[in-house]
Amino acid sequence: MATPSISVQLYSVNAALNADLDGGLSKLADIGLRYVEGFDFVRRPAELRAALDRYGLTAPTGHAYLVSDEITRADGTVIRVPSMEETFAAAKHLGVELVIDPFVPPDKWTSMEAVKETANKLNSSAAVASEHGLRVGYHNHDHELRPQIDGRPALEVLADHLDEQVCFEVDLYWAAAAGVDLVGLLSRLGDRVVAVHVKDGTLGDHIGWGKKPTGQVAAGEGEVPLQPALEAARSARYAVIEFDAYDGDVFDAIAKSYSYLKQMGMA
Numbered sequence: 001m002a003t004p005s006i007s008v009q010l011y012s013v014n015a016a017l018n019a020d021l022d023g024g025l026s027k028l029a030d031i032g033l034r035y036v037e038g039f040d041f042v043r044r045p046a047e048l049r050a051a052l053d054r055y056g057l058t059a060p061t062g063h064a065y066l067v068s069d070e071i072t073r074a075d076g077t078v079i080r081v082p083s084m085e086e087t088f089a090a091a092k093h094l095g096v097e098l099v100i101d102p103f104v105p106p107d108k109w110t111s112m113e114a115v116k117e118t119a120n121k122l123n124s125s126a127a128v129a130s131e132h133g134l135r136v137g138y139h140n141h142d143h144e145l146r147p148q149i150d151g152r153p154a155l156e157v158l159a160d161h162l163d164e165q166v167c168f169e170v171d172l173y174w175a176a177a178a179g180v181d182l183v184g185l186l187s188r189l190g191d192r193v194v195a196v197h198v199k200d201g202t203l204g205d206h207i208g209w210g211k212k213p214t215g216q217v218a219a220g221e222g223e224v225p226l227q228p229a230l231e232a233a234r235s236a237r238y239a240v241i242e243f244d245a246y247d248g249d250v251f252d253a254i255a256k257s258y259s260y261l262k263q264m265g266m267a
Contacts, residue, residue: 002237004230006261007035007061008254009197009242014039016251021051029055031255032262037195037240038062038096042082045090052094061169061195061238062096066125066136067104067118084125088132098135098194100169101125106143106209109154119161126166137167137194143209145178145185153180159189167192169240172229173199173216177207182229195238198257200224213244218256230264239266 008028010017016024028036038059041048052059065071065081072078082090091099101122108114126136144155159168170193175182186193200222201207202215219226219241230239241257243250 004236004239007238007240009037010039012243025055027251042090045093049094061098063102066101067121084128100137100139102139109144109147123163139169141174142178167194169195171197176224183232186232191235197242218253220260
């Protein structure tokens with residue numbers, strides 16, 4: 001069993017980084033973090049790499065869209081997705097080793113045909129990524145796990161149709177929100193799980209894709225069964241702290257989550 005390294009998804013502090021990139025990264029480094037997970041890195045890989053270097057941080061993983069050609073935000077704004085070549089070139093510049101697609105829309109998880117289409121696109125992305133010395137993966141929310149196809153969560157059906165080099169980053173909070181048994185899910189996905197998102201909070205009907213998450217708290221303070229899940233994620237190389245939203249000082253919550261993971265023997 002590998003001991004995951006502690007990381008943090010930069011989406012958690014994106015507002016702070018947009019206001020003061022150096023100031024935000026300095027706070028993360030002061031907490032003790034050595035790794036971060038890139039967010040919105042394709043538009044500014046050189047700037048972000050230089051800032052990470054200044055504070056002794058590295059980004060072995062990063063989120064970027066691979067399956068979709070465009071993404072429609074909650075406010076209706078449509079954004080263009082950069083080409084795979086542009087994305088992978090930015091990843092190499094930043095030092096990312098694993099590029100993770102963070103979102104495929106809910107309507108793509110309700111039929112076998114749609115899931116196979118997503119699998120084919122991830123497999124094609126993986127083939128291009130390998131030419132750059134990179135790997136690709138997929139990160140879940142709840143909407144990939146709620147739909148059942150032939151009696152199984154759609155995300156697990158996806159795994160059946162992925163090439164071996166495509167991996168998963170399991171978001172423990174969103175998987176718990178979908179009502180799945182985390183230990184069982186992680187066990188079934190097995191060695192494909194290269195990273196997990198460590199996120200905690202209250203669970204209930206207030207959580208679902210398209211709703212602003214509420215009630216998120218520092219790791220270990222909520223209702224997500226993180227400890228058994230982390231123990232079951234035997235192949236995970238990174239335990240990535242993340243907050244979709246937080247009512248308070250998010251850097252303080254990240255520090256508390258970091259301490260929680262340190263107490264579990266991670267570094």
